[in-house]
Amino acid sequence: MKIFDAAIVRKADAVTIQKQQITATDLMERAATQVYLWVKQHFLDKDTAFYVFCGQGNNGGDGLVVARLLFKDGFDVVITIVEGAGKPTTDFLINLERVKQLGVSIVNTEYHPNTNSKRVIIDAIFGIGLTREPDEAVAAIIRYINNSAAIRVAIDVPSGMFLDRKTTIAVQADYLLTFQFPKLAFYLPDNYKYCNHIEILDIGLNKQFLKETPSNYHLTDRKEALKRFKPLLPYAHKGTQGHALLIGGSYGKIGAACLSVKAALKTGCGLVTAYIPKCGYEIVQTYIPEAMVITNGNKYITTIEHTIKTNAVGIGMGIGQEEETQQALFNFLKAQTQPVVIDADALNILAANKEWLTLLPEQSVITPHPKELERLMGSWDDDFDKLQKLQTLSKKHNIVIVAKDARTLVVQGNNIHINSTGNAALATGGSGDVLVGVITSLLAQGYTSNHASIFGVYLHGLTADIAVQEISAQSFTASDIIEYLGKAYKNLTVQG
Incomplete structure (x- = not known):
């Protein structure tokens, strides 16, 4: 709208x-x-x-x-x-x-x-x-x-x-x-x-x-979301639904990677591989038996090397900011040619090394919460100043910015989409990790970076809107977002 x-x-x-x-x-x-x-x-x-x-x-x-x-x-x-x-x-x-x-x-x-x-x-x-x-x-x-x-x-x-x-x-x-x-x-x-x-x-x-x-500003309502939705085709199989790679986790933060990986699967990705340190191997294999796992390092990732063919990559969830991990991120970005979804510690590493932002492949997606955003682009005087800074940052690096907040913004150049779904139930640890999994999954399934971000944010918020009709907002957790993804899809397809 x-x-x-x-x-x-x-x-x-x-x-x-x-x-x-x-x-x-x-x-x-x-x-x-x-x-x-x-x-x-x-x-x-x-x-x-x-x-x-x-x-x-x-x-x-x-x-x-x-x-x-x-x-x-x-x-x-x-x-x-x-x-x-x-x-x-x-x-x-x-x-x-x-x-x-x-x-x-x-x-x-x-x-x-x-x-x-x-x-x-x-x-x-x-x-x-x-x-x-x-x-x-x-x-x-x-x-x-x-x-x-x-x-x-x-x-x-x-x-x-x-x-x-x-x-x-x-x-x-x-x-x-x-x-x-x-x-x-x-x-x-x-x-x-x-x-x-x-x-x-x-x-x-x-x-x-x-x-x-024309307008540069839109509210992502149900109609806007459905414009971007790709229904599952009758002849689909795991090979047609994309392969997502989620890189993250460190000792004590393997849960972040688990949430992203499971969310990617529940969003419809055909194949999902987790790239994690060895300390999380048994956790991921037990929690998400449907996922494949590649390990590197013991308590944190030291290098990012693999030979698998993937359609989309998400990185940063719980990955930590160890010196070797930072170098691994630098080398990884330097070698990338396809859009990447970047979150959490990977964003903080970029904020500390702003010249690395030039390494981001065009149409990459970054998903900062307000503090991470401030570290990346500096403070703002008010919301209107923030919008201008977001547009400038997006245009400078040709990236999509998912600026998370109670009303999340998806910014691509001068165009801004404001999400209409979601509520205070999403104010819980791990909800951002789930969002990375959702957006990466959609990218792997063939959505553009812009559409994956707009639709992914809408779907993510819709889970909370459905859930608060059944459970309290206070008891809602990031794992519930994943569990309600099926109902969110059903809500769109049945009523749509």
């Missing part, structure tokens, strides 16, 4: 109004009606009181439409007009007159006591047009909303959030109901607290315009 900036959003509105021969007020009514329908479906209790905070721009107009529809449906509704939140727009004034004619309760910047446990605050103070910091009076209202015991529902954008730069204060929405397509800022780490649950509401914007307008 494409992600557009504020300028494109406004153009999409204008094209829709022109092509469909409607007014801006009509489009506002349509969009706000979708919010109303969602709210009505989720808050059925007629005892629920709705407190709608409206700025005086078009976002405030949306809020007024929602308030009017809820009031007509029999709900208790109070509207607060937030002075200082924009100049009154034509559509805002039209809808203000409509709620006045109905007799909806309207107050000016008045706070309401936290007495009703069935309270819902609807935030419609600012939308995508915000260009300056809220003044102190408006900031105080945002703080009041955030400190309220009420459920907070934001329309289109949490008020106070900037779409193109760092946000300092914004409504912390329990539910964010955004129009037509996602916005980049929603998925950046600095803004997680403002967007707890995101719903994308279709408001009927011109489909041709959306299809033909």
